[in-house]
Amino acid sequence: LIFLFFFMQMNFICVFGQQKHPSQKELEKMSFTAGQSYEDGYYEKSLILSRKLLSHAILSKNYAIAAEAYNTIAANLDELEEPEKAFFYYNKSLVFADKSKNEKLKKLIYNNLGNIYCFDKKEYQKGILYYQKSLAISLKQKDTFQVAFTKLNITWAYFDIGAYNEGIPYLKAINKYYKINNDKSVLVALKMLNGMYYGHIKQNDKANLSFKAAIKEGLEGNEKTDLSFAYLEYSNFLNKIGDYKNAYKHLDLYKSLDEKLRTDEKVKKANVAGI
Numbered sequence: 001l002i003f004l005f006f007f008m009q010m011n012f013i014c015v016f017g018q019q020k021h022p023s024q025k026e027l028e029k030m031s032f033t034a035g036q037s038y039e040d041g042y043y044e045k046s047l048i049l050s051r052k053l054l055s056h057a058i059l060s061k062n063y064a065i066a067a068e069a070y071n072t073i074a075a076n077l078d079e080l081e082e083p084e085k086a087f088f089y090y091n092k093s094l095v096f097a098d099k100s101k102n103e104k105l106k107k108l109i110y111n112n113l114g115n116i117y118c119f120d121k122k123e124y125q126k127g128i129l130y131y132q133k134s135l136a137i138s139l140k141q142k143d144t145f146q147v148a149f150t151k152l153n154i155t156w157a158y159f160d161i162g163a164y165n166e167g168i169p170y171l172k173a174i175n176k177y178y179k180i181n182n183d184k185s186v187l188v189a190l191k192m193l194n195g196m197y198y199g200h201i202k203q204n205d206k207a208n209l210s211f212k213a214a215i216k217e218g219l220e221g222n223e224k225t226d227l228s229f230a231y232l233e234y235s236n237f238l239n240k241i242g243d244y245k246n247a248y249k250h251l252d253l254y255k256s257l258d259e260k261l262r263t264d265e266k267v268k269k270a271n272v273a274g275i
Contacts, residue, residue, distance in 0.1 A: 021060045027053065031068045043076050044269045050076070067096035067105050074112065081262070083120035090116065103137050110134035111150055118157045128157050148177040152186055155193050164200050171197060188218045188226035192233055199237040207237055228257040 022030070030053045037046035050072045057066035070093035078086035090113050097105040111134040117127030131154045138146040151170040158167030174190055177183070191214035198207035211234040218227025231254035238247035 022056055027065045034072045038075055047076050063096045063100035064102045067093045087116050107134045107137035124157050124161050148174055159196050188214050188223045192230040228254055
């Protein structure tokens with residue numbers, strides 16, 4: 001029995017050793033597909049591809065690809081309301097990004113860790129520190145989109161804790177960026193943040209216009225998560241100025257959209273794959 005077990009082990013090792021590892025190009029294509037599947041909401045497919053990708057990356061000691069795989073796994077888990085698991089895998093991703101000395105990956109992971117700390121753990125100061133690390137790399141690389149995206153997150157984090165004075169310089173920078181680049185992907189959140197700022201300084205007409213513009217853009221575009229937050233922040237603003245009927249209406253719109261985003265059938269399927 002011992003000989004048989006040993007023979008089977010050796011046979012497995014020989015067969016396994018003969019397997020051809022995917023090329024760098026094939027690994028990059030697989031990583032892109034896993035990331036794109038996540039972006040498109042096909043979480044189950046993204047998780048399965050990432051698991052396969054990670055297996056190849058670890059065996060071939062391809063640290064950059066391993067970091068990408070862990071990052072995509074973490075992003076899926078965060079989307080599926082598993083922040084602690086996401087936090088664990090983002091940190092695993094960061095370990096491999098450090099090993100690969102890949103600064104581009106590190107800035108993305110820092111940003112994602114900032115999101116976890118701010119919007120899941122509610123540890124805003126830690127989150128902002130990670131955003132600042134991401135921002136430093138983006139500025140060094142002159143990555144204008146990532147600079148704007150990270151500054152938007154920093155603004156949102158500061159505004160969430162009522163630290164408007166700290167957030168205003170970042171908001172001004174994003175407004176300037178949008179005027180030059182007309183980047184639609186940041187528009188819903190940007191209009192919402194402007195609404196929050198105008199509401200804070202009691203310029204209620206401007207706040208109303210900004211929130212309505214955010215909601216209009218959200219209804220017409222694909223940024224439905226940002227739209228849900230725009231409903232929520234507009235509800236908070238309306239409640240503050242005493243327009244309780246409309247505040248309740250927009251709170252209800254937020255709850256309905258939030259529930260729809262959470263209970264999508266593909267999310268249910270992905271939870272099974274995630275477990």
